Amino acid sequence: MAAAIFAKPGAAVAQAYSQMERETLYFRSPAELCAYAARLEAEGAGEVFLAVHYPDMAGHFAPRRIALDPAKCGGLTYRYVCEGWGVIRVYLRLSSGKGLASHVSANSQKRAEKWQPLYPDFGQTDAWDWAAVGRHERRLIRVLKQAVAHDAAAGGSA
Template sequence: MQATQHISREQLAKIVEAIFGQGEVIVKEASSRYDSPARAFSGTEALNHDLDDDATPGFRFYSIYYPEAGGHVYERRIELIPEKCDGHTHRFKQEGWGLIRLQCRSRAQGTIECNIAVNSEVRAANWSDAYPDMKDPAEWDWNVVKSKAGRLVRLLRKLGQQSSNKPQHPTA
Protein backbone atom coordinates (compact mmCIF):
# COMPACT_ATOMS: atom_id res chain seq x y z
CA MET A 1 0.00 0.00 0.00
CA GLN A 2 1.37 3.37 -0.92
CA ALA A 3 0.52 6.87 -2.07
CA THR A 4 2.50 9.80 -3.40
CA GLN A 5 1.11 13.34 -3.47
CA HIS A 6 2.39 16.89 -3.81
CA ILE A 7 1.35 18.81 -0.71
CA SER A 8 2.24 21.99 1.15
CA ARG A 9 4.39 22.16 4.28
CA GLU A 10 1.25 23.01 6.28
CA GLN A 11 -0.42 19.85 4.98
CA LEU A 12 2.65 17.80 5.84
CA ALA A 13 2.22 18.98 9.45
CA LYS A 14 -1.21 17.28 9.39
CA ILE A 15 0.44 14.02 8.33
CA VAL A 16 2.91 14.37 11.22
CA GLU A 17 0.02 14.95 13.66
CA ALA A 18 -1.74 11.85 12.33
CA ILE A 19 1.40 9.72 12.76
CA PHE A 20 1.62 10.61 16.45
CA GLY A 21 -2.15 10.59 16.95
CA GLN A 22 -2.57 6.83 16.51
CA GLY A 23 -1.19 5.63 19.85
CA GLU A 24 2.31 4.62 20.86
CA VAL A 25 4.69 5.11 17.96
CA ILE A 26 8.43 5.06 17.30
CA VAL A 27 9.63 7.32 14.50
CA LYS A 28 13.25 7.20 13.36
CA GLU A 29 15.34 8.12 10.38
CA ALA A 30 14.93 5.21 7.97
CA SER A 31 18.56 5.60 6.98
CA SER A 32 20.93 7.41 9.31
CA ARG A 33 23.46 10.05 8.55
CA TYR A 34 27.02 8.83 7.95
CA ASP A 35 28.82 7.33 10.95
CA SER A 36 25.82 7.91 13.25
CA PRO A 37 22.94 5.90 14.66
CA ALA A 38 19.47 6.70 13.38
CA ARG A 39 17.91 9.64 15.17
CA ALA A 40 14.56 9.13 16.89
CA PHE A 41 11.77 11.72 17.00
CA SER A 42 9.73 11.79 20.20
CA GLY A 43 6.74 13.79 19.00
CA THR A 44 5.26 16.16 16.45
CA GLU A 45 7.49 19.06 17.47
CA ALA A 46 10.71 17.05 17.03
CA LEU A 47 9.70 15.60 13.66
CA ASN A 48 8.43 18.95 12.35
CA HIS A 49 11.70 20.56 13.46
CA ASP A 50 13.67 17.97 11.47
CA LEU A 51 11.47 18.52 8.42
CA ASP A 52 12.17 22.27 8.66
CA ASP A 53 15.94 21.89 9.20
CA ASP A 54 17.66 23.86 6.44
CA ALA A 55 21.04 22.28 7.25
CA THR A 56 20.08 19.19 5.18
CA PRO A 57 17.59 20.36 2.54
CA GLY A 58 15.92 18.20 -0.04
CA PHE A 59 15.06 14.66 1.00
CA ARG A 60 13.85 13.15 4.29
CA PHE A 61 13.16 9.44 4.92
CA TYR A 62 11.55 8.07 8.10
CA SER A 63 10.45 4.73 9.52
CA ILE A 64 7.24 4.58 11.53
CA TYR A 65 6.68 1.67 13.90
CA TYR A 66 3.58 1.07 16.00
CA PRO A 67 4.59 -1.43 18.72
CA GLU A 68 1.05 -2.85 18.91
CA ALA A 69 1.72 -4.31 15.43
CA GLY A 70 4.33 -6.64 16.95
CA GLY A 71 6.88 -7.98 14.52
CA HIS A 72 10.64 -7.75 14.46
CA VAL A 73 12.33 -4.37 13.96
CA TYR A 74 16.05 -3.80 14.04
CA GLU A 75 18.76 -1.39 12.99
CA ARG A 76 21.11 -2.83 10.34
CA ARG A 77 24.61 -1.46 10.03
CA ILE A 78 25.64 -0.77 6.44
CA GLU A 79 29.37 -0.75 5.79
CA LEU A 80 30.52 1.92 3.34
CA ILE A 81 33.61 2.21 1.18
CA PRO A 82 35.36 5.23 2.74
CA GLU A 83 37.10 6.18 -0.50
CA LYS A 84 33.72 6.62 -2.16
CA CYS A 85 31.99 8.36 0.77
CA ASP A 86 34.39 11.14 1.81
CA GLY A 87 35.95 8.91 4.46
CA HIS A 88 32.70 7.77 6.06
CA THR A 89 32.62 4.14 7.14
CA HIS A 90 29.02 3.24 7.94
CA ARG A 91 25.41 4.22 8.43
CA PHE A 92 22.33 2.48 9.85
CA LYS A 93 19.04 1.46 8.28
CA GLN A 94 15.77 0.57 10.01
CA GLU A 95 14.45 -2.85 8.97
CA GLY A 96 11.11 -4.59 9.57
CA TRP A 97 8.39 -6.05 7.36
CA GLY A 98 5.61 -3.89 8.78
CA LEU A 99 7.45 -0.58 9.05
CA ILE A 100 5.62 2.32 7.46
CA ARG A 101 7.90 4.57 5.41
CA LEU A 102 7.49 8.32 5.02
CA GLN A 103 9.53 10.03 2.30
CA CYS A 104 9.49 13.79 1.79
CA ARG A 105 11.23 15.56 -1.07
CA SER A 106 11.19 19.35 -1.38
CA ARG A 107 9.92 20.65 -4.69
CA ALA A 108 9.71 24.02 -6.38
CA GLN A 109 7.24 26.68 -5.24
CA GLY A 110 7.00 25.35 -1.69
CA THR A 111 5.50 21.96 -2.45
CA ILE A 112 6.67 18.67 -1.01
CA GLU A 113 6.47 15.34 -2.77
CA CYS A 114 5.29 13.07 0.03
CA ASN A 115 5.20 9.27 -0.19
CA ILE A 116 3.83 6.85 2.39
CA ALA A 117 4.45 3.15 1.78
CA VAL A 118 4.27 -0.16 3.63
CA ASN A 119 4.73 -3.80 2.67
CA SER A 120 1.68 -6.00 2.39
CA GLU A 121 1.47 -9.30 4.23
CA VAL A 122 1.63 -11.15 0.88
CA ARG A 123 4.71 -9.25 -0.28
CA ALA A 124 6.47 -9.86 3.04
CA ALA A 125 5.69 -13.58 2.89
CA ASN A 126 6.91 -13.80 -0.72
CA TRP A 127 10.23 -12.13 0.10
CA SER A 128 10.86 -13.51 3.60
CA ASP A 129 13.26 -16.25 2.45
CA ALA A 130 15.46 -13.63 0.78
CA TYR A 131 15.71 -11.57 4.00
CA PRO A 132 16.02 -14.00 6.94
CA ASP A 133 17.31 -11.25 9.29
CA MET A 134 13.87 -9.64 9.15
CA LYS A 135 12.38 -12.82 10.72
CA ASP A 136 8.97 -14.30 10.06
CA PRO A 137 6.40 -11.84 8.67
CA ALA A 138 3.74 -13.80 10.57
CA GLU A 139 5.06 -12.13 13.77
CA TRP A 140 3.32 -8.94 12.61
CA ASP A 141 -0.31 -8.10 13.29
CA TRP A 142 -1.07 -7.15 9.69
CA ASN A 143 -4.52 -5.82 10.58
CA VAL A 144 -2.83 -3.19 12.76
CA VAL A 145 -0.24 -2.42 10.05
CA LYS A 146 -2.96 -2.03 7.40
CA SER A 147 -5.12 0.10 9.69
CA LYS A 148 -2.34 2.51 10.70
CA ALA A 149 -0.84 2.80 7.21
CA GLY A 150 -4.27 3.01 5.59
CA ARG A 151 -5.24 5.97 7.75
CA LEU A 152 -2.06 7.83 6.77
CA VAL A 153 -2.41 6.98 3.07
CA ARG A 154 -6.06 8.12 3.00
CA LEU A 155 -5.13 11.40 4.68
CA LEU A 156 -2.27 11.96 2.23
CA ARG A 157 -4.54 11.33 -0.76
CA LYS A 158 -7.16 13.70 0.67
CA LEU A 159 -4.56 16.43 1.24
CA GLY A 160 -3.12 15.91 -2.24
CA GLN A 161 -6.59 16.26 -3.74
CA GLN A 162 -7.10 19.50 -1.81
CA SER A 163 -3.78 20.81 -3.14
CA SER A 164 -4.68 20.01 -6.73
CA ASN A 165 -8.03 21.80 -6.36
CA LYS A 166 -6.43 25.06 -5.19
CA PRO A 167 -6.42 27.83 -7.78
CA GLN A 168 -3.00 28.40 -9.32
CA HIS A 169 -1.60 31.91 -8.94
CA PRO A 170 0.22 33.10 -12.05
CA THR A 171 3.74 34.35 -11.55
CA ALA A 172 4.49 37.76 -13.01
Protein backbone atom coordinates in the same frame (compact mmCIF):
# COMPACT_ATOMS: atom_id res chain seq x y z
CA MET B 1 1.10 14.69 8.30
CA ALA B 2 3.26 14.77 11.43
CA ALA B 3 0.14 14.95 13.61
CA ALA B 4 -1.34 11.91 11.83
CA ILE B 5 1.84 9.90 12.32
CA PHE B 6 1.72 10.54 16.06
CA ALA B 7 -2.08 10.28 16.36
CA LYS B 8 -1.91 6.67 17.57
CA PRO B 9 -0.27 5.93 20.94
CA GLY B 10 3.21 4.45 21.10
CA ALA B 11 4.35 5.49 17.63
CA ALA B 12 8.03 4.80 17.02
CA VAL B 13 9.18 7.27 14.37
CA ALA B 14 12.76 7.35 13.11
CA GLN B 15 14.90 8.29 10.16
CA ALA B 16 14.65 5.46 7.63
CA TYR B 17 18.39 5.96 7.05
CA SER B 18 20.69 7.72 9.47
CA GLN B 19 23.29 10.20 8.41
CA MET B 20 26.55 8.42 7.63
CA GLU B 21 28.48 7.51 10.77
CA ARG B 22 25.70 8.85 13.01
CA GLU B 23 23.08 7.22 15.21
CA THR B 24 19.49 7.02 14.01
CA LEU B 25 17.35 9.98 15.03
CA TYR B 26 14.01 9.23 16.71
CA PHE B 27 11.16 11.73 16.88
CA ARG B 28 8.82 11.87 19.87
CA SER B 29 6.25 14.46 18.78
CA PRO B 30 4.82 16.20 15.71
CA ALA B 31 6.63 19.41 16.72
CA GLU B 32 9.97 17.62 16.91
CA LEU B 33 9.42 16.02 13.50
CA CYS B 34 8.37 19.34 11.94
CA ALA B 35 11.41 21.10 13.40
CA TYR B 36 13.64 18.40 11.90
CA ALA B 37 11.98 18.78 8.47
CA ALA B 38 12.35 22.57 8.65
CA ARG B 39 16.04 22.23 9.54
CA LEU B 40 16.61 19.82 6.64
CA GLU B 41 14.86 22.15 4.23
CA ALA B 42 16.92 25.12 5.47
CA GLU B 43 20.04 23.05 4.80
CA GLY B 44 18.88 22.38 1.22
CA ALA B 45 17.47 18.88 1.59
CA GLY B 46 14.50 18.00 -0.56
CA GLU B 47 12.89 15.20 1.45
CA VAL B 48 12.30 13.52 4.78
CA PHE B 49 12.33 9.69 4.78
CA LEU B 50 10.88 8.03 7.88
CA ALA B 51 10.31 4.55 9.28
CA VAL B 52 7.16 4.23 11.40
CA HIS B 53 6.08 1.44 13.72
CA TYR B 54 3.08 1.12 16.06
CA PRO B 55 2.96 -1.34 18.97
CA ASP B 56 -0.10 -3.21 17.63
CA MET B 57 1.83 -4.06 14.46
CA ALA B 58 4.10 -6.34 16.53
CA GLY B 59 7.21 -7.41 14.62
CA HIS B 60 10.72 -6.10 15.19
CA PHE B 61 11.63 -2.44 14.82
CA ALA B 62 15.18 -1.31 15.52
CA PRO B 63 17.93 0.30 13.49
CA ARG B 64 20.54 -2.00 12.04
CA ARG B 65 24.09 -0.91 11.31
CA ILE B 66 25.14 -1.42 7.71
CA ALA B 67 28.63 -1.24 6.26
CA LEU B 68 29.47 1.27 3.55
CA ASP B 69 32.25 1.02 1.00
CA PRO B 70 34.71 3.75 2.10
CA ALA B 71 36.07 4.01 -1.45
CA LYS B 72 32.61 5.04 -2.69
CA CYS B 73 31.51 7.04 0.36
CA GLY B 74 34.35 9.49 0.95
CA GLY B 75 36.00 7.32 3.59
CA LEU B 76 32.81 6.83 5.60
CA THR B 77 32.23 3.27 6.78
CA TYR B 78 28.71 2.84 8.20
CA ARG B 79 25.20 4.13 8.72
CA TYR B 80 21.97 2.78 10.21
CA VAL B 81 18.78 1.68 8.49
CA CYS B 82 15.38 0.94 10.05
CA GLU B 83 14.04 -2.17 8.36
CA GLY B 84 11.43 -4.78 9.06
CA TRP B 85 8.77 -6.66 7.15
CA GLY B 86 5.89 -4.46 8.29
CA VAL B 87 7.64 -1.15 8.86
CA ILE B 88 5.74 1.73 7.28
CA ARG B 89 7.87 4.03 5.12
CA VAL B 90 6.86 7.66 4.88
CA TYR B 91 8.58 9.75 2.21
CA LEU B 92 7.77 13.44 2.38
CA ARG B 93 9.01 15.75 -0.32
CA LEU B 94 9.78 19.16 1.11
CA SER B 95 8.70 22.28 -0.74
CA SER B 96 12.21 22.70 -2.16
CA GLY B 97 12.36 19.06 -3.26
CA LYS B 98 12.33 17.69 -6.76
CA GLY B 99 11.70 14.14 -7.94
CA LEU B 100 9.51 11.67 -6.12
CA ALA B 101 6.17 12.83 -4.81
CA SER B 102 5.37 12.23 -1.15
CA HIS B 103 4.11 8.72 -0.46
CA VAL B 104 3.45 6.11 2.22
CA SER B 105 4.17 2.42 1.77
CA ALA B 106 4.62 -0.88 3.56
CA ASN B 107 5.12 -4.47 2.50
CA SER B 108 2.07 -6.67 2.18
CA GLN B 109 2.08 -10.01 3.95
CA LYS B 110 2.24 -11.81 0.60
CA ARG B 111 5.26 -9.78 -0.57
CA ALA B 112 7.04 -10.23 2.76
CA GLU B 113 6.50 -14.00 2.66
CA LYS B 114 7.86 -14.15 -0.89
CA TRP B 115 11.06 -12.28 0.07
CA GLN B 116 11.57 -13.70 3.58
CA PRO B 117 14.02 -16.46 2.50
CA LEU B 118 16.33 -13.82 1.00
CA TYR B 119 16.31 -11.57 4.09
CA PRO B 120 16.48 -13.81 7.16
CA ASP B 121 17.79 -10.88 9.27
CA PHE B 122 14.30 -9.35 9.08
CA GLY B 123 12.94 -12.25 11.15
CA GLN B 124 9.77 -14.19 10.54
CA THR B 125 6.90 -12.60 8.66
CA ASP B 126 4.36 -14.19 11.01
CA ALA B 127 5.72 -12.04 13.86
CA TRP B 128 3.80 -9.11 12.35
CA ASP B 129 0.11 -8.28 12.74
CA TRP B 130 -0.56 -7.64 9.06
CA ALA B 131 -4.09 -6.33 9.65
CA ALA B 132 -2.64 -3.62 11.91
CA VAL B 133 0.13 -2.81 9.39
CA GLY B 134 -2.50 -2.36 6.67
CA ARG B 135 -4.77 -0.26 8.89
CA HIS B 136 -2.01 2.18 9.80
CA GLU B 137 -0.68 2.33 6.25
CA ARG B 138 -4.14 3.09 4.79
CA ARG B 139 -4.81 5.74 7.46
CA LEU B 140 -1.54 7.54 6.68
CA ILE B 141 -2.16 7.30 2.93
CA ARG B 142 -5.62 8.88 3.41
CA VAL B 143 -4.15 11.76 5.42
CA LEU B 144 -1.40 12.32 2.85
CA LYS B 145 -3.94 12.37 -0.02
CA GLN B 146 -6.05 14.90 1.86
CA ALA B 147 -2.99 17.07 2.52
CA VAL B 148 -1.94 16.94 -1.14
CA ALA B 149 -5.48 17.82 -2.29
CA HIS B 150 -5.63 20.71 0.19
CA ASP B 151 -2.22 21.99 -0.91
CA ALA B 152 -3.20 21.78 -4.59
CA ALA B 153 -6.46 23.65 -3.91
CA ALA B 154 -4.47 26.34 -2.12
CA GLY B 155 -2.16 26.70 -5.14
CA GLY B 156 0.86 24.89 -3.66
CA SER B 157 2.89 22.10 -5.16
CA ALA B 158 2.88 18.78 -3.35
